[in-house]
Amino acid sequence: MSRGFFNSLGPWPACAAALLCGLLACSESGRTLAIATGGPSGLYYPFGGGLAQIWSREIEGVNVKAEVTGGSVTNVIQVARGESDIGMAMADVVSAAHAGTGKFPRALPLRVLFTAYPNVVHILTLAENGIDSISAMRGKRISLGAQGSGTAVAAANVLEGLGLGLENIAPRYLSFGETTSALKDGTIDAGFVVGGLGLAAVTELAVTRNLLLVALSETELDQLVEQFPAYAGFRIPAGTYGGLDVPVQTLGIWSALVVHEDMPKALAFRLACEAYGHRDRLLKISPVASAMTVATAHEVPAVPLHPGSLRFLQDPAQPCFMDQGAL
Numbered sequence: 452m453s454r455g456f457f458n459s460l461g462p463w464p465a466c467a468a469a470l471l472c473g474l475l476a477c478s479e480s481g482r483t484l485a486i487a488t489g490g491p492s493g494l495y496y497p498f499g500g501g502l503a504q505i506w507s508r509e510i511e512g513v514n515v516k517a518e519v520t521g522g523s524v525t526n527v528i529q530v531a532r533g534e535s536d537i538g539m540a541m542a543d544v545v546s547a548a549h550a551g552t553g554k555f556p557r558a559l560p561l562r563v564l565f566t567a568y569p570n571v572v573h574i575l576t577l578a579e580n581g582i583d584s585i586s587a588m589r590g591k592r593i594s595l596g597a598q599g600s601g602t603a604v605a606a607a608n609v610l611e612g613l614g615l616g617l618e619n620i621a622p623r624y625l626s627f628g629e630t631t632s633a634l635k636d637g638t639i640d641a642g643f644v645v646g647g648l649g650l651a652a653v654t655e656l657a658v659t660r661n662l663l664l665v666a667l668s669e670t671e672l673d674q675l676v677e678q679f680p681a682y683a684g685f686r687i688p689a690g691t692y693g694g695l696d697v698p699v700q701t702l703g704i705w706s707a708l709v710v711h712e713d714m715p716k717a718l719a720f721r722l723a724c725e726a727y728g729h730r731d732r733l734l735k736i737s738p739v740a741s742a743m744t745v746a747t748a749h750e751v752p753a754v755p756l757h758p759g760s761l762r763f764l765q766d767p768a769q770p771c772f773m774d775q776g777a778l
Contacts, residue, residue, distance in 0.1 A: 481512045487526035487535040488517050490597065492628040494647040494737060495522070495539045498567065501736045502726055509725045509771070522600030524554060530709055531559040537722070541570055541601035541645065542681040542705040543608065546753040554604070562757035564708040565723050566750040568739035571685055572605055572702040573653055574665035576641035577634055582665060585613045592621040594630040594642030605704060606643035612675045627652040635660060645704065647739035648691055657693035664699045675702060681751065705750040710757055719759025724771035
């Protein structure tokens with residue numbers, strides 16, 4: 452990714468004032484906000500679509516649309532450039548983007564709107580492939596996720612963090628659906644899929660093949676969490692997928708909703724307030740929304756909360772239609 456691309460990042464779009472006017476029910480026509488999500492076979496797209504429906508229904512003068520994208524890396528860049536207003540991204544990507552490290556040659560002007568739910572690192576293979584550990588992937592064909600996705604970042608971090616460089620495998624960059632199809636066809640040996648529990652792509656694979664989820668040891672988890680503080684241990688419960696008879700230890704990574712640091716405070720407040728006020732609608736999309744609580748609203752400590760979100764969290768019981776001038 453060239454530095455010239457990042458040098459083209461501009462300030463928050465000039466239409467911000469007009470968007471805020473739409474939020475406050477000004478007389479001009481409504482405005483559209485875009486939320487960058489992910490591919491259709493993952494959870495970001497339906498979850499982001501659920502948020503878009505809530506905000507469009509509850510905030511007068513604002514229409515929100517969910518966009519299919521390549522995932523976390525793409526999303527934070529689009530938000531920083533003003534091409535999307537809100538983006539869903541994994542905590543490790545958000546932290547790197549804010550700090551200007553890893554794939555990001557300079558810091559991006561991002562703030563966390565709130566964190567949503569923990570993503571789970573699924574390390575997929577088939578029982579007959581003979582892969583039962585990260586070290587057993589050496590020399591194998593491994594899907595790291597789609598280019599520009601948080602999955603690709605997490606997969607590289609896991610492999611390299613445990614001493615297996617990408618030069619030691621045959622990497623493939625495939626979406627969730629492409630990864631599971633390639634496993635079925637035998638064109639890859641293993642693959643990474645990072646998303647909420649019960650992902651459709653993984654569930655479908657377990658129905659037709661002898662799915663094996665590669666577990667991480669306590670020592671491996673300690674190594675990874677030390678190197679990447681945005682990660683934490685996570686246990687996939689037995690029975691989550693067909694044939695999974697025992698729990699599998701892996702990594703969890705929170706998903707965050709990010710916005711440009713210059714988003715109007717009143718708009719960020721309203722977005723956060725309505726999202727938490729109508730969480731029941733998100734639970735109908737996926738049970739992972741149960742993790743979206745006020746107590747877990749800021750699980751990316753390396754990146755500041757937007758002041759509008761912070762204003763909401765200071766008193767979550769306040770009405771969303773409060774006097775915006777008080778903000």
